[in-house]
Amino acid sequence: MKKSLRLGTAVALAATASLTLASCGFGGGSGEEAGGKTTLDLLVPSYSDNTQGLWEDVIEGFEAENTDIDVKLEVQSWDNLETVIATKIQGGEAPDIYNGGPFAGFAADELLYPAEDVVSPETFSDFQESFIANAEVDGTAYALPLIASARALFVNNALLEQAGVAAPPTNWDELLDAATKVSGLGGGIAGYGMPLGSEEAQAEAAVWLWGGGGTFGDATEITVDDPANLPGADQIKKMIDAGATQADPGSTDRSPLMDIFIQGKIGMQVGLPPTVGQIEENNPELDYSIVPIPTKDGSPMTVGVMDQLMAFQNDGDKQEAITKFLDYYYTADVYVPWVQTEGFLPVTKSGAEELSSEEALAPFLEVLPDAQFYPSTNPKWSATDAAFKALFGQLQTKPAQDVLTEIQAQADAG
């Protein structure tokens, strides 16, 4: 009997030993840092296939100047970014610097350094005021503007001409008319590319609801279920019912639809600065123009989006290193090539100056003054954003009012 026990124990021991061995033998790459070096964790999303390389260049340059600071880069796809950051925060291990969208929730939980605490006054004053204003909660900026984008209507000139449309539309009536005509060309060609699928439903929603005089709300209140938003929602249904859009707009995502536009099968679609680069890369022959987004009455409006960098407090002992890194990053020599390669609009005054002559960005810089932004300083914006993504596409089949009510309810509950 004893023996059988001993034999069993041998197995157990062998198993445990192998476990221990495994754990000794394979400590992955990240060791303890030696000699009092400060380590900064940097978590960023992937904008394009350039992103990883661009950040590596920034880090390399920075570490050469600051040998006492180690920057650890982690790049995640947008799909996974928020899962990763939420897990890290729950584990009490937030990254020191994070590049993301909604930040009001982090600020409300008092996890972030105020922006002014992690950049020098010179850097801070270089940000364009309107962008800083968009990062403020109760008068304090908690995030640093990183990049901006504005939307504009991309028009396939050849298709419009073929359909007998003389000039790009400027208001809804003209848009409906032009899109219907282009759709009439047949052969799988759609007049207006309308992506209401989950990928970026909130953007297309903003294009229409704001274009009809509506709003999503402000820093204190979310107002999706508002009569002012009805005209836009109704107009979307009108477009769909008239057959002026591609099939199944309610569940069509933005990126694949843009691929179709780029290949000349869609008359008009709302795009943003990186779209220019995509056309250049994939179908340089496309005959297109970029015009302001048509609105109900033709008054100028565009949807502005700004992504931010934010600095997490954690133990509160890395403020100095973070400041050094951010100051380095926002110097024009570092920041401008970064933003230029990613194809977005710069958020610093010095950057805007240097890129003002950039031809590809001109149409967007032109509409930027009329940009409206998401109410991203409202702590409920994140939930609202999610509600739009999950529910807005139902417009295709449900009454406009019902959809807005449902989104409002889910946003309020969040």
Next chain:
Amino acid sequence: MSTTSDASPIQAGAADGRPRPGRGTPTKGDAAGPRPRGRDLLHALPWIGPALILIFGVVLFPAVVMFYNSTRDISQSGVDKGSVGLDNYIEVFNFPYFWPIFGRTIVWVVVVVAATVIISLGLAQILNKAFPGRRIVRLAVIIPWAASVVMTTMVVYYGLEPYFGIINKFLVDIGLVDTPEGYGWTRNPATAFAWSIVVAIFVSLPFTTYTILAGLQTVPGEVLEAAKMDGAGPIRTYWGVVLPQLRSALAVAVLINIINVFNSLPILKVMTGSIPGYDADTIMTMIFKYIQNQHKVDVASALSVVAFVIVIVIVAVYVRVVKPMKEV
């Protein structure tokens, strides 16, 4: 014979296999006797201990965290704001789409598992017959297993997309779809869900087929010959002799399939991801939506606990009825 020679190197390396002269019969016969239960347990420990250590060492804590989180109020950024009792559960059950989602989950599990088992039984028969090229076919069947489920689904998804998709192009070319850009299979809840079921069956087949195939090897040749000599036709032999012998392997394969299919997220996530509303969701995609879209880890945890209870009930009923664990 290869039987013993193959095993001996393992024996030599793994532990000492000293014979134990004078060892009594350690079988059920006397285990069921008056020996104290504690001793039996003590004897079992060296054999099952490592498994227990691994499970308790790794799985216990996160599971407890899940239960704990389901009673907490966790902010969107992940900060714990204190206890809310059962509020998260109330939110789960008050969600207007909960019951349709629950029903769809059951349909999902039943249809996928049933179809998988039936097709696998046939597939295993084919693969068990001798024919030239069988080895290649067997290797081909393994591929969906080897490939990541996400990628298999991704390929089908792109094949089904309007404009780009090769499956859609094929359907247009043979005249089944009459819009030139194809049909939005993944754009409508019903068709997207149906295609998800197809993919789920497809990726479940290899494991199930191979388990059955392995089980077929344990059917003794003599028994089959005896059946043949009794004049039993192939169908009667299959039902009367082969299937009962497969019972043990099949029962476990079904159990594993039930759990896997119930917990399967990637297929539906990819195939129905762009569809608005909750008309193609199962409990798993709903958990995912709570986490990923709404950042409600607390409610997601509550729904996970509910899902956990559901699957335990299903498995308990299954184990009760099918008794996959043969009595010792």
Next chain:
Amino acid sequence: MAVTAPAFETIAPPAASARKRRYTEDQVPLGKVLVRMLAGFIVLAIFVLPYVIMFFGSVKTKAQIRSVDPTYLPTEWHWENYINMWSTPETPLPQNLISTIVISVFATLIVLLVAMPAAYYTARFKFPFRMVFLFLVIVTQMLQPAVLTSGLFRQFLAFDMIDTWAAMIFINAAFNLSFAVWIMHSFFAGIPKEVDEAAQIDGAGRLRVLFTISLPLVWPGIVTAIVFTFVACWNEFAASLVILSTAGNQPLSVALTKFVGQYETSWQYVFGVSIVAIVPVVILFMIIEKRLVGGLTAGSVK
């Protein structure tokens, strides 16, 4: 019992010879063979089709994959994709491959080492809480990985093992233990008990019985369990995503997502890497397939 207990040496040969006349190897007429081949070919075609499409995608350019007028076959074959993908700026793929191999191999080894004794013992001997144990094992599989990750992250943070292969080896081993135990258990349970008993009467120790008598008989089951575990580790994603933060430590499943940008995705690499990721598993399978179904008689079939 003594009646059914022949000497130890005589046990294995009869068991093996019974296998020799398997359910498979009858003499069959040519017509039947052709029907089988046809059926086999159809099965083959269905099972490889998605991966052929995947492969075609992997030799296209980014633009061709997203072409609105798709072609069944690639118009140009960009084999260089298979070279270029190893040195993209997005992810260090060679390291990702090594990482995947190390994690999967060690996790599978641990699972085997831990699950086999448990499966054997539970199939052979009665002890208190036996069913509780088996149920406990399977319960680990019913938990949702997506919800467990935050707990796992905290736990391995406390162990100071975040971003290490060891953490993922343990996690994979622990979560894949259950199916391995159950699969092997069902196969051990399938061997007539008398076979063991005879050997034990003959004086063989329990471990020796396990390794010399039972194991060879359940090879198909063990191989099924190995493949099952290995594949599950190979494709694991949810935990790796949060536990491994350094790009070089991440497995292929996480590396794949790096090709997905905000507005465009390098699908040719996603498909190419997926194809590459399938290969080692198929090779593993080729090596042990004989064990699985050709079984011990493979040598005698030829």
